Structure formats: structure tokens, C-alpha cells
Amino acid sequence: MNDVKYCEELAEDVICLILLNLPVKSLLRFRSVSKSWNDIITSRAFAKFHCRIAHSNPRTYHLFKQVLLYNEEETLHYTTLNDHVSSACCGGGRLPPPPLKFQLPLKLKRKGGFWFDSSSWDGMMCTPTYEPDHTAAIHVWNPFTRQVRRVSWPVAYTEYQTILYSFVGFGYDHTADDYKIVVHTHDFSVSASRTFVMALRSSNDAWRSIDGLSVSWGSRRSKAVTLENGDVHWVSWSNGAMSNNIKEEYYWVSRINNLEGRFLILKFSFADEQLTILPSPPKNHTADEIMWAWQLGQYEGSLCFFNYRIRAHQIHWINIWTLSAARDHNGSNKATWVNVMHVPFAPIGYERLIPLGFTVSGDLLIGITDDDDRHLMVYLAGEDRFVVVRLIDDAEVGSARAIYYHLLHTESLISPK
Numbered sequence: 001m002n003d004v005k006y007c008e009e010l011a012e013d014v015i016c017l018i019l020l021n022l023p024v025k026s027l028l029r030f031r032s033v034s035k036s037w038n039d040i041i042t043s044r045a046f047a048k049f050h051c052r053i054a055h056s057n058p059r060t061y062h063l064f065k066q067v068l069l070y071n072e073e074e075t076l077h078y079t080t081l082n083d084h085v086s087s088a089c090c091g092g093g094r095l096p097p098p099p100l101k102f103q104l105p106l107k108l109k110r111k112g113g114f115w116f117d118s119s120s121w122d123g124m125m126c127t128p129t130y131e132p133d134h135t136a137a138i139h140v141w142n143p144f145t146r147q148v149r150r151v152s153w154p155v156a157y158t159e160y161q162t163i164l165y166s167f168v169g170f171g172y173d174h175t176a177d178d179y180k181i182v183v184h185t186h187d188f189s190v191s192a193s194r195t196f197v198m199a200l201r202s203s204n205d206a207w208r209s210i211d212g213l214s215v216s217w218g219s220r221r222s223k224a225v226t227l228e229n230g231d232v233h234w235v236s237w238s239n240g241a242m243s244n245n246i247k248e249e250y251y252w253v254s255r256i257n258n259l260e261g262r263f264l265i266l267k268f269s270f271a272d273e274q275l276t277i278l279p280s281p282p283k284n285h286t287a288d289e290i291m292w293a294w295q296l297g298q299y300e301g302s303l304c305f306f307n308y309r310i311r312a313h314q315i316h317w318i319n320i321w322t323l324s325a326a327r328d329h330n331g332s333n334k335a336t337w338v339n340v341m342h343v344p345f346a347p348i349g350y351e352r353l354i355p356l357g358f359t360v361s362g363d364l365l366i367g368i369t370d371d372d373d374r375h376l377m378v379y380l381a382g383e384d385r386f387v388v389v390r391l392i393d394d395a396e397v398g399s400a401r402a403i404y405y406h407l408l409h410t411e412s413l414i415s416p417k
Contacts, residue, residue: 016040020050024123024144024411047413051122054410055228058360062408063376064118064125064143116163117223119170119232123412126170126181128153128163136163138181140170140200140416143408149416151181154196154207157188167217169224169232173270178202179416180270182232184217193217197273200416215275218264223406225296225303230271233278233303235294236264250277263294265305281305281321281337297357298409299340306355318343318355318364343379353377357407367405 019027019040027050031038040046116128127139136153153163166185173180179200187194195217196207218238226232239261251262265278297304299322308318320341343364356365356376364379368388376389 012036012040016046019046020053024050024413027413028145041413044415047415051410051412051414054123054412058409061357061360062143062411063356063365064406064408116168118406119168119224119226120406120408121171121179121226121230122414123408123410124170124179124414124416125406125408126168128166128168130158130160130163134158138168138183140179140181142412142414142416144411145413145415147415147417149200151198151205153185154183154198155185155187155189155194158185162186165219165221167220167224167234167236167266167268169226169234169268171226171232171268171270172230173199174230175271176202182268182270183207195275197270210273213275215266215277217266217275221263222295225298227298227303228301231267231269233265233267233296235296236266237261238264246277249279252280252283265296278303278323279335279337281307282339293354295355297355299358300362305337308353308355317345318366320355320364341381354405356405357409365407 015037019030019037022030027041031041116130119126123144124140124142127141129137129139131137136158138151138153139148140151141148162185166183169182171180171182172178176199181198181200182195183197184193184195186192195210195213197210198205198207216238218236220234221237222235224232224234237256239259246262246264251264253260253262255261263280265280267276267278268274269276293306293308295306295308297306299320303323305321305323306318307321318341319339320343321337322340323335324338341364352369354367356367358364359378362381364381366377366379368375368377378387378389379385380387
């Protein structure tokens with residue numbers, strides 16, 4: 001009895017149970033086993049269930065590197081991260097595999113233009129792009145199934161700096177069972193900033209304007225982070241009247257190009273389409289310390305705040321906080337920040353470092369730049385030491401003049417269409 005015939009004799013629920021525990025790469029191959037297998041694997045219900053399992057039991061993360069070459073062609077490389085780095089340091093293990101050149105779908109291949117930091121959820125990436133014809137667009141795409149959906153920017157007139165500092169987030173509305181994109185950008189036709197939302201499944205690329213939000217947005221200063229409840233978060237900055245009526249516990253002050261401003265952590269809920277301000281982490285600096293940098297991430301399912309120093313050839317450090325809900329003396333929930341890690345560096349020669357996120361095993365990934373070479377440094381928290389991993393294996397990547405990293409926490413079969 002051959003394998004195909006044997007598989008066909010299994011009950012469908014048994015086949016589903018087996019398939020649900022397989023990685024996406026295997027499932028994409030197994031669609032060709034039979035029509036019934038293809039129907040199971042390509043069904044939306046199966047994709048959602050498979051993704052929920054991947055969220056609850058992550059086995060591997062994927063680090064994507066977007067590269068802009070000198071000939072202005074976009075390439076994408078990625079490497080798979082699981083326990084390779086930790087096991088290598090414990091002896092007898094393996095280093096992460098070398099980066100693979102990722103074959104971009106045809107809809108994403110082009111010369112010229114720019115990509116910006118991606119937002120992601122359920123294995124899909126939401127990537128704002130600035131096109132060679134000076135227009136903007138948003139691509140929602142699943143890098144493993146290679147399905148892409150291109151969405152026009154919500155306002156007609158755009159410019160590079162506007163897209164760079166616009167808020168773009170991707171998440172999930174549990175009440176409507178739909179994925180949504182939120183964009184807050186400047187609309188030159190009315191000389192004002194506006195907020196737009198689009199639901200992917202229940203609309204035909206139609207943006208809906210949201211008016212009357214109780215909080216102003218300011219200017220985006222970090223990539224978007226979407227948590228398990230589907231809400232999206234950013235760091236915002238303003239030197240204007242945006243935060244004049246906000247209590248001090250919700251902002252911190254620093255300088256950008258000698259211009260003093262206030263930073264806020266914003267959360268947008270896709271369920272009620274409301275914008276709120278989260279309390280700021282503890283302040284242990286002054287506004288004059290302009291070389292401090294901030295970024296959001298996620299750590300063990302919670303919102304994570306990186307506070308780090310990036311001045312070259314001096315002592316570096318990274319403080320890491322997570323946001324948790326604790327009950328106050330009145331018995332109500334109040335969000336509080338907890339310091340979970342302090343990463344000290346001796347003076348090092350790297351020109352730039354940026355925290356990227358955490359591996360499945362809880363080790364910190366740090367992107368580093370040294371003499372135009374870009375590597376990955378991993379801080380092994382349990383061993384309190386660092387490992388530098390050379391991810392640039394392709395000579396083509398070495399000629400890059402711009403690069404963005406994105407850590408994809410889940411691979412899925414879910415389609416953006």
C-alpha cells in the first residue's frame with residue numbers, strides 16, 4: 001500500500017490534526033498530495049487554527065533584512081532563528097543558517113523607491129512604500145505563501161518625509177474577525193493631519209476617515225508593534241501643543257536636533273478604533289541627553305520598551321522594560337512598567353546598534369554596523385555574554401546602502417486577500 005493511498009484512508013479529522021502541527025513550508029508542498037489535502041490546507045478556517053497554534057507554541061522566528069543596492073534594486077534576505085545561537089554557545093551546537101536571498105513576489109519587485117519599517121501580525125507584513133513616481137502605497141503580504149495585496153495611500157498628495165513619519169499599523173479586530181490597517185498622515189489637500197482605517201476582508205480597498213480622536217498623534221518615532229490582542233503601538237514625538245494637557249506621568253522630554261519635545265507611547269485599538277496614551281517608563285535621564293534612543297518591541301507577549309545609547313566608541317547600554325497590568329489600592333487594573341533587563345557594553349567600535357527583539361529562547365537580538373558591514377549580535381541573558389553572528393554571506397548584500405530589519409514572530413498560511 002503506497003503512502004498516498006494510506007493517507008486517503010485516514011479520517012479527515014486525523015489528517016487535520018497531523019497537518020496542524022506541520023510548518024508552513026511543508027504544508028505548501030503537501031497541497032499537491034491530493035484534492036482533499038489541498039482543500040484542507042487552503043481553507044481559511046485551517047489557516048486561522050494553524051496560526052493560533054503557532055502563536056501559542058512558537059518554534060522559530062524569521063529575521064528579514066531589506067536591502068537597497070547601489071543599482072537601486074530591492075532585495076530581501078532572511079535567516080531562521082530558533083535555538084541555534086544559544087546551543088552554539090553551550091558547546092556542540094550550530095550557528096544560525098546563512099541568510100537566504102528571498103525571491104520577492106513580482107508585485108514587490110521594482111527599481112527605485114523606498115520601503116519603510118514594517119508592521120506585522122499573523123505572519124503577514126504591512127509595508128509602506130514610496131514609489132519612484134513619488135506616490136505612496138501599502139503592501140500587505142505573506143512572505144511564505146507569496147501572496148500580496150497592494151493598497152493605495154489614503155491621501156493623493158504625498159512626499160517622502162511625510163511617509164517616513166506617518167503612523168502605519170496592522171492588526172486584528174476580534175469583534176469583526178477582520179484584519180485592519182490604520183494610517184495617520186498629513187493630508188495636504190486640507191492642510192491637516194488625518195486618520196484612516198481600512199478593513200481588509202469587509203471592504204474593497206476603501207479607506208474610512210476617523211474624526212474626533214481624543215488624543216493627538218504627533219510624529220512617529222518607532223516602528224509599529226502589534227500585540228496578541230491585535231492592538232498596535234508606537235512611540236510619538238511632538239514639540240508643539242500636542243501634549244500640553246497631558247499629565248507628566250504619560251510623557252518624557254528629550255531633544256532631537258537641539259529641539260526639545262515630548263515623547264508618548266500610543267496605542268490604537270482596532271476593536272473600538274480609539275487612540276490612548278500609555279504611561280511612560282520611569283524617567284532617569286534629563287532632556288539634554290540627546291543620544292538616548294527609544295524603541296518598542298515585545299517580550300514574552302507583553303509590550304517591551306528599549307531605552308538605549310547609540311553614541312559610537314563610547315559605553316553603550318540597553319535598558320528593557322515590559323508593561324504589565326497590576327491592581328492598585330482601589331482594586332482596579334493599572335498599567336505599570338517593570339525593568340526586566342539591563343545590558344551593559346564596554347566601549348566598542350560599532351558605529352550603530354539597534355535592538356531588534358528576542359529569540360524564542362529569550363536571547364536579545366541586536367543589529368550592529370561596523371565599517372559598512374552589518375552583523376547580528378546576540379546577548380545571551382542567561383550567560384551574560386555576547387555572540388556576534390555574521391549574517392552577510394552574499395557579496396551582493398555588502399554593497400547595500402540602506403537596510404531595514406524586521407523580526408517576524410509567526411509564519412502562517414493566512415492570505416491578505
